[in-house]
Amino acid sequence: MNAKAEAGASGLDTAKLVAAAAIVIAALWGFYFFAEYSLLLRVVVLLALSGGAAAIALTSVPGRQLWRFAIDARMEVRKVVWPTRQETIQTTLIVMVMVLILGILLWLFDMVLMAILRFLTGQGG
Structure with missing residues (x-):
């Protein structure tokens, strides 16, 4: 492994992950707080905010490692003889x-x- 991969998450990466978690928590809170609004609207907003949080999380080193793992796992599943x-x-x-x-x-x-x-x-x- 190279030194960059072994270094782990930096302070900026930690901030990105904390921000992503805060966005997801705020989205869940808003989903239940605004219960009087349309369910469809609340679900759309929840999904949009969760997608944004995932995009932020994937820009960090652990997020990129997770994405690489998912791609590699998908490649391995294709090799399986069912x-x-x-x-x-x-x-x-x-x-x-x-x-x-x-x-x-x-x-x-x-x-x-x-x-x-x-x-x-x-x-x-």
């Missing part, structure tokens, strides 16, 4: 059968242990 419908159904059925078999085995094991415990404690019929 299973076909048939493979998904077969795998699901195998899991369901194994859960059923394991449930029956655990139930039988529990019954045997309970019978042994009743025999040892004298509570059996």
Whole structure:
């Protein structure tokens, strides 16, 4: 990594993030404070202010790192080889059968242990 990436957030970056958080908090407060106004108007203003706060936050070093991470994650998702419908159904059925078999085995094991415990404690019929 280079020195700029390792340096982290500067004072200006911290101020940007604090300003973005303050805008979001003010937008939420305004959304509920002006409850008598149209819901559509309040949602539009809330979304606009939240978008502005996101734009401010993305201009900081942590914001740019987050954006880079999102782009890289999207690129990795494109590389994934997704299973076909048939493979998904077969795998699901195998899991369901194994859960059923394991449930029956655990139930039988529990019954045997309970019978042994009743025999040892004298509570059996």
